[in-house]
Structures are given as C-alpha cells and as structure tokens.
Amino acid sequence: MEYAPIACSHHDHNHCISDALEAARQLCLGRGVRLTDLRLQVLELIWQNHKPLGAYTLMEMLARANTRRVAPPTVYRALDFLLEQGLIHRINLLNAFIGCPSPNIKHQSHFLICHACGIAIELDQPELSQKIIGVAQEAGFRVEKQSLEVSGLCANCASDPAVSTSI
Amino acid sequence: MEYAPIACSHHDHNHCISDALEAARQLCLGRGVRLTDLRLQVLELIWQNHKPLGAYTLMEMLARANTRRVAPPTVYRALDFLLEQGLIHRINLLNAFIGCPSPNIKHQSHFLICHACGIAIELDQPELSQKIIGVAQEAGFRVEKQSLEVSGLCANCASDPAVSTSI
DNA sequence: TTGGCCTATGTTACTCTATAACCTTTCGTA
DNA sequence: TACGAAAGGTTATAGAGTAACATAGGCCAA
Numbered sequence: 001m002e003y004a005p006i007a008c009s010h011h012d013h014n015h016c017i018s019d020a021l022e023a024a025r026q027l028c029l030g031r032g033v034r035l036t037d038l039r040l041q042v043l044e045l046i047w048q049n050h051k052p053l054g055a056y057t058l059m060e061m062l063a064r065a066n067t068r069r070v071a072p073p074t075v076y077r078a079l080d081f082l083l084e085q086g087l088i089h090r091i092n093l094l095n096a097f098i099g100c101p102s103p104n105i106k107h108q109s110h111f112l113i114c115h116a117c118g119i120a121i122e123l124d125q126p127e128l129s130q131k132i133i134g135v136a137q138e139a140g141f142r143v144e145k146q147s148l149e150v151s152g153l154c155a156n157c158a159s160d161p162a163v164s165t166s167i
Numbered sequence: 168m169e170y171a172p173i174a175c176s177h178h179d180h181n182h183c184i185s186d187a188l189e190a191a192r193q194l195c196l197g198r199g200v201r202l203t204d205l206r207l208q209v210l211e212l213i214w215q216n217h218k219p220l221g222a223y224t225l226m227e228m229l230a231r232a233n234t235r236r237v238a239p240p241t242v243y244r245a246l247d248f249l250l251e252q253g254l255i256h257r258i259n260l261l262n263a264f265i266g267c268p269s270p271n272i273k274h275q276s277h278f279l280i281c282h283a284c285g286i287a288i289e290l291d292q293p294e295l296s297q298k299i300i301g302v303a304q305e306a307g308f309r310v311e312k313q314s315l316e317v318s319g320l321c322a323n324c325a326s327d328p329a330v331s332t333s334i
Numbered sequence: 335t336t337g338g339c340c341t342a343t344g345t346t347a348c349t350c351t352a353t354a355a356c357c358t359t360t361c362g363t364a
Numbered sequence: 365t366a367c368g369a370a371a372g373g374t375t376a377t378a379g380a381g382t383a384a385c386a387t388a389g390g391c392c393a394a
Contacts, residue, residue, distance in 0.1 A: 140322030
C-alpha cells in the first residue's frame with residue numbers, strides 16, 4: 001500500500017510555508033525565545049521548497065533578498081537557533097538543512113532523500129524509532145539522537161523513465 | 168538481553184586488524200582490483216582502533232609513518248577506492264571513515280556512535296534494513312543506500328560515572 | 335527615562351573537508 | 365619493449381564551519 005508524501009505530490013506549497021512560519025511563531029512565543037527577523041527569514045528561505053539547502057546557498061539567497069551580504073557566522077547562528085528549537089533538521093549526507101513540518105512534537109530525524117530531484121521526505125514512524133532504540137539497547141547503547149538518511153528515488157522520479165534511464 | 172559489541176569490549180585488536188587486512192586482500196584478489204601499498208596502508212591506519220578517522224588525520228598519520236607528505240587528493244582517492252569496495256564506511260555525522268568488519272557481505276551502513284569515547288559500533292541487523300525498506304516503499308520510495316547514525320553512549324561509557332556526570 | 339546587562343548580529347580571519355585539473359609514474363599486457 | 369590504462373603526485377581552489385572580538389538592540393530595574 002502506497003501513499004504519496006506531500007513533498008512528492010502536487011500541492012499548494014504556500015500553505016506549507018505559512019503553516020510552518022505560523023507554527024514557528026507560536027512555538028517561540030510559548031517557549032519565550034525570540035524569533036527575530038533574521039531567524040524568520042532564514043526559516044522562510046529554507047521552506048521555499050522541500051529540498052535541503054546548504055548554509056552558503058542560504059547566504060546567497062539572503063544577499064539577493066536583502067541587498068546586504070551576511071557573513072557565515074550570522075547564518076550559522078540562525079541555523080543553530082532553528083536546530084535547537086527543532087524548527088529545522090540537518091541532513092548530514094548533504095551538509096544541508098530542511099524545515100521540519102512538526103516542530104512541536106519531539107521526534108527523531110528520519111529522511112528519504114531523492115538523488116534525482118533533491119527533495120527530502122521526513123518520515124513519521126515512531127515505531128521505527130522504537131525499533132532502533134531496541135536494537136541499540138541490545139548492544140547496551142544509550143541512544144540520544146538518531147539520524148536515518150535513506151537515499152534513492154522518490155515516487156515521482158522512480159516512475160519517470162527519463163530519470164530511471166539516466167542514472 | 169544485552170551483548171557487548173566487540174568494539175566496546177576488551178579484545179585483541181591486532182586480531183581485528185589482521186583479519187580485516189586479510190579479508191581485504193582476498194576480496195581484492197577475487198574481484199581483480201588492486202590493493203596497492205597506499206590503499207593497504209590507509210586501510211591499516213583506519214583499523215588502528217574502532218574510532219572513525221578523518222581524512223586529514225589519516226594524512227598526518229601517513230606523513231608520520233612515511234617521512235613523505237601526501238596531499239589530500241591522494242588520501243581521498245585511496246578512501247574512494249576503499250569505499251567502493253565496501254572495505255570502509257563513511258560516517259557522515261563525523262566526516263570520518265571506519266573499517267568494515269564484513270566487506271564480503273553486502274549490507275547497509277548502520278552505526279552506533281559514542282560521543283564520549285568516540286567509537287563507532289556497526290550494527291548487523293538485516294531485519295532493520297528490511298524494516299526501513301518497507302517504510303520507504305509505503306511512500307513509493309526506491310531505496311538505494313541507507314545510512315543510520317545513532318549517537319549516544321556506548322555500554323562502557325554509560326556505566327562509567329565519570330562520563331555520565333560530565334555531559 | 336536612563337543606565338546597565340544580556341542577547342543578537344556584524345566582522346575578520348581562520349580551520350577543516352573535499353575536489354578540479356593537469357602531470358608523472360607504474361603496471362600489465364600485447 | 366613499447367603502449368595504454370590505472371594509480372599516484374602537485375598545485376590550486378572550492379565548500380563548510382568556527383573562534384574571537386566588536387557593535388547594536390531589546391529588556392528590566394532603579
């Protein structure tokens with residue numbers, strides 16, 4: 001049985017963006033932390049699509065949007081904040097960052113990453129997290145953070161003959 | 168029920184090294200690929216312990232062992248070869264490389280990484296790989312490579328009060 | 335409302351990781 | 365032994381991330 005993840009389907013992405021930004025505002029308000037202009041702008045840029053973005057790409061996007069250039073530490077500090085608040089995830093495989101659709105629920109970082117179109121699909125599988133914790137416990141290991149990064153082809157790209165034959 | 172992974176236990180590590188190098192020799196012989204001096208030396212250095220090593224650390228170790236300095240491309244080419252042959256894995260979380268104890272069996276990259284002592288324990292859980300493939304298939308995703316990197320505390324460090332209190 | 339503190343951002347310089355491009359050497363084979 | 369492919373050497377540079385210190389802005393207490 002298959003379902004199409006939202007990242008992979010045609011959808012009104014403006015809705016994704018506004019939902020994410022509103023969730024971020026509420027979450028920061030509730031926690032008493034400051035979602036500054038810069039942090040909000042970085043989060044908004046990350047949400048431009050469902051593809052993870054590198055810090056230096058973000059810097060260029062900021063420069064283009066703001067006329068003023070920001071230096072690496074500035075963007076990394078904003079990213080650190082967003083990571084701490086769980087508003088974004090880091091994709092180690094790509095040295096890149098992607099928005100989290102459910103920042104208010106504590107969860108692990110599990111992604112499907114399409115190497116054809118570049119999108120990253122976040123999995124929501126608490127059962128899988130539990131399975132991983134179980135396997136680790138058998139080895140006497142105390143789990144703190146999980147990072148699952150599966151690369152391959154998303155539903156769209158896998159069914160696109162132009163993609164499948166060009167690999 | 169717990170078992171102590173070998174990387175975590177007291178063990179004769181020379182045995183790990185000689186096994187790994189012998190396995191590599193056999194595997195390359197069988198595949199008709201060349202395990203050159205440099206490649207063998209890099210593999211041996213990686214196997215010095217169960218902690219992932221960065222490319223630049225390896226470069227320094229090579230320089231110390233050989234009197235002659237090697238440049239980054241040289242060590243990266245050796246690493247690429249070893250990765251292609253499945254003799255080592257890359258740990259994205261650490262930008263580092265670690266020896267694979269079972270290069271002759273095709274498998275996914277699943278690791279437990281202790282942030283206290285630095286060791287990486289490779290999991291051997293085909294069932295977990297299958298579970299991940301299943302979850303991905305539900306989203307219509309065609310899996311090519313899995314990378315699971317779990318960070319936390321290994322059995323030794325978790326039971327060491329000096330470690331637990333210093334975090 | 336001012337002063338002081340804390341947090342956020344700016345700036346400069348640097349480290350670490352990785353690769354491009356081109357040249358030389360080495361190895362296996364014809 | 366000579367040739368071609370593969371491996372390694374060299375130089376330069378791209379890409380990712382951080383240290384250290386300076387400045388600005390928001391918030392609270394007196």
